[in-house]
Amino acid sequence: MLAEGINPNATALPATSPAQDHRLRMVNRTMQLYRNEPHGLIETLHTVQESFGYLEEPILRYVAAALQVPLSRVYAVATFYHSFTLRPPGEHTCVICRGTACYIGGSGQILDRIKEKVGIATGETTADGKVSLLEARCLGSCGLAPAGVFDGEVTGKLSPEKVLEKIGRWQHHDPEH
Amino acid sequence: MTLNIEDLQQIARIEKSKKDGFQHRINVCLAAGCLSCGSGLIKEALEKEVTRRGLDSWCKITGVGCLGLCAEGPLLSLPTSGSYYQGVQVSDVPEILDSLNGSPVARLVCPAETPFFQRQVRIVTENCGRIDPERIEEYIAEDGYAGLYQALTQMTPQEIIDQVSGSGLRGRGGAGYPTGLKWMSMAKAMGSTKFIICNGDEGDPGAFMDRSVLESDPHRVIEGMVIAGYATGANQGFIYVRAEYPLAVKRLRLALSQAERMGMIGNNIFNTSFHFNLQVRLGAGAFVCGEETALIASIEGRMGRPRPRPPFPVEFGLWDHPTMINNVETLANIAPIIRRGSQWFAGIGTEKSKGTKVFALAGKVVNTGLIEIPMGTSLRDIVFAIGGGIPQGGRFKAVQTGGPSGGCIPEQFLDMPVDYDSLAQVGSIMGSGGMIVMDASSCMVDVARFFMEFCMSESCGKCVPCRVGTRQIYDILGKITASRATMAEFTMLEDLCDLIKNTSLCGLGQSAPNPVLTTLKYFRDEYLAHIHDRQCLAGACKKAEEVL
Numbered sequence A: 001m002l003a004e005g006i007n008p009n010a011t012a013l014p015a016t017s018p019a020q021d022h023r024l025r026m027v028n029r030t031m032q033l034y035r036n037e038p039h040g041l042i043e044t045l046h047t048v049q050e051s052f053g054y055l056e057e058p059i060l061r062y063v064a065a066a067l068q069v070p071l072s073r074v075y076a077v078a079t080f081y082h083s084f085t086l087r088p089p090g091e092h093t094c095v096i097c098r099g100t101a102c103y104i105g106g107s108g109q110i111l112d113r114i115k116e117k118v119g120i121a122t123g124e125t126t127a128d129g130k131v132s133l134l135e136a137r138c139l140g141s142c143g144l145a146p147a148g149v150f151d152g153e154v155t156g157k158l159s160p161e162k163v164l165e166k167i168g169r170w171q172h173h174d175p176e177h
Numbered sequence B: 001m002t003l004n005i006e007d008l009q010q011i012a013r014i015e016k017s018k019k020d021g022f023q024h025r026i027n028v029c030l031a032a033g034c035l036s037c038g039s040g041l042i043k044e045a046l047e048k049e050v051t052r053r054g055l056d057s058w059c060k061i062t063g064v065g066c067l068g069l070c071a072e073g074p075l076l077s078l079p080t081s082g083s084y085y086q087g088v089q090v091s092d093v094p095e096i097l098d099s100l101n102g103s104p105v106a107r108l109v110c111p112a113e114t115p116f117f118q119r120q121v122r123i124v125t126e127n128c129g130r131i132d133p134e135r136i137e138e139y140i141a142e143d144g145y146a147g148l149y150q151a152l153t154q155m156t157p158q159e160i161i162d163q164v165s166g167s168g169l170r171g172r173g174g175a176g177y178p179t180g181l182k183w184m185s186m187a188k189a190m191g192s193t194k195f196i197i198c199n200g201d202e203g204d205p206g207a208f209m210d211r212s213v214l215e216s217d218p219h220r221v222i223e224g225m226v227i228a229g230y231a232t233g234a235n236q237g238f239i240y241v242r243a244e245y246p247l248a249v250k251r252l253r254l255a256l257s258q259a260e261r262m263g264m265i266g267n268n269i270f271n272t273s274f275h276f277n278l279q280v281r282l283g284a285g286a287f288v289c290g291e292e293t294a295l296i297a298s299i300e301g302r303m304g305r306p307r308p309r310p311p312f313p314v315e316f317g318l319w320d321h322p323t324m325i326n327n328v329e330t331l332a333n334i335a336p337i338i339r340r341g342s343q344w345f346a347g348i349g350t351e352k353s354k355g356t357k358v359f360a361l362a363g364k365v366v367n368t369g370l371i372e373i374p375m376g377t378s379l380r381d382i383v384f385a386i387g388g389g390i391p392q393g394g395r396f397k398a399v400q401t402g403g404p405s406g407g408c409i410p411e412q413f414l415d416m417p418v419d420y421d422s423l424a425q426v427g428s429i430m431g432s433g434g435m436i437v438m439d440a441s442s443c444m445v446d447v448a449r450f451f452m453e454f455c456m457s458e459s460c461g462k463c464v465p466c467r468v469g470t471r472q473i474y475d476i477l478g479k480i481t482a483s484r485a486t487m488a489e490f491t492m493l494e495d496l497c498d499l500i501k502n503t504s505l506c507g508l509g510q511s512a513p514n515p516v517l518t519t520l521k522y523f524r525d526e527y528l529a530h531i532h533d534r535q536c537l538a539g540a541c542k543k544a545e546e547v548l
């Protein structure tokens, strides 16, 4: 577990480019909203993930120092909650809902077929770094089961074919998608 | 800015006359379900076309919250004629506008005289699909914040608690604890700092009532919270919402800033000495954070792990201060109770379960979506009359209520009235309101395994029975579905359920065996067929050798 998480030897933030500065500014803003108090940790991690795509280790150290929370607790929180990921996501993300309604509606088969055809299971990214597969526990679109989220866009009434077609397009650089 | 009652009435009057000034109004559902079918584009297209035809002062397009029948989205409603349209496409827009003065577009009409619409009694969802959730004025025009005004200016905290107690309202978060009693203990709790938390975690993976309320009518929840604060002596509130509901979070934040601007939260609310502050906090995808002590830990920025109760949060909660936690739907009932009186509310429902309940009806049923019905409606009415029965002539097998903490209810109980006590009698719970219908194609052992997998991965790991026990049960269920379990393992399954139920620390573990226990009780033959005959009666499971 540690291997994918915190490297105990790394220290300060890497040299930042202007773009990174902007992302850091967002993180700072959230922390200030909570007056840099420890209870702002979860909200801050949400902002980190939104701005950086995942919880990058140097940023976690930075947040720990700024909120005066032990790094161990930042790591514990980052790994306890399912919304957070310590690994960089692929270029595109496909989330398949595995809530009750979607499971009864066949989302298990969709996941099986993705595994069979694309070769990735939940939490994995294709070797070309293009597509990550995630699972959700109910998107609140149960009326449209099975549902999924493709790059942030919720789509209902999925079938294995529809999902595979979408992923295929991502993998083959269709400029439209 | 602080308002008085004349200001409120003035806002309501202006809003109503604005509405009445339009010959026609079209409401487009912009709740998450319809949005994912493209209702946003339809609203845009309608607006453009109305402007292009120069009809801006004649026809008003409004984005509204959930209209209920999510399966048939995108949905439109035409309040001026009372009709609904379903499955609308952008290309239908000109025709819809053409027909406004004539008869409706037959091919799109969604019949409104069906039990789905007629049998519902709307209290919590009275504004859902009728007002624009992004405008506080529309909420005020529907008597919004009148309850708060009345509470703050004409009632003592004790009178409010008496109304809530007298209404018979019970917590909608699952356990059904009488809300009035909870408010009373909170009012009595010692301390000058007290917190109110609205539980919008909605962890049941198949339920979306709270999300719909937050997306469609966020001010109703805010109003309920401020009243709760005044009644119990709390000045600070938190609304804890799942991170998976970005639209609900966005609308809540917007609603909060509007309410703050108009002075419904902040200092000297309605020119009284009462002040109340409110913040939104995000969850981060952990089911156990719906449990109140875990939720408190999460707001404090820690891992969401429950602790033993007592002490209960009303004595010892957020940052060790008295803290009262109520569910979204519970709080959404408060303003109407204050406005219309406890007797009105107590007149709806059954003897011990008052009022209505919102259910998210999903699974193998024709009308999937959101329904609000009086407590005591029978399961048969819900599934067959309101839900329209099983699609494609399928055969009803069971209905699951209460999510991972609930149970599967078989056909023999279809005529049972749905209330807290009768659901508990058959081994299930009301839960937060998820209701999943299953037909003959679902294997009940597999369903039990699905829920156990959920509890196993959501177990916080603090207590052993839940952490280890759910894994053991899951493994045995996996063997059964793969047709390679023995009778000895089957016996062990029953023992394990008993053990986990009785020794786990929090509600997650204590209720995790429920789906297994109810399926064992009502669908034992399906378990035994996998073991003795190596056969799945539903034809859903694969044998071990087929998987390889």
Ligand SMILES: Cc1cc2nc3c(=O)[nH]c(=O)nc-3n(C[C@H](O)[C@H](O)[C@H](O)COP(=O)(O)O)c2cc1C
Pocket (backbone or CB within 6 Å): B170, B171, B172, B173, B174, B175, B176, B177, B179, B182, B199, B200, B201, B202, B203, B204, B287, B288, B289, B290, B291, B292, B293, B325, B326, B327, B328, B330, B331, B432, B506, B507, B508
């Ligand atoms: C594992 C677990 C999950 C829970 N999830 C929720 C939830 O998602 N929403 C909710 O309102 N209550 C949930 N509860 C119940 C809460 O602990 C609490 O009883 C409830 O929010 C109180 O509000 P009420 O009195 O208005 O029902 C959960 C309880 C447990 C044990």
Ligand code: FES
Pocket (backbone or CB within 6 Å): A097, A098, A099, A100, A101, A102, A103, A137, A138, A139, A140, A141, A142, A143, A145, A146, A147, B205, B206, B207
């Ligand atoms: S179960 Fe998939 S959206 Fe609710």
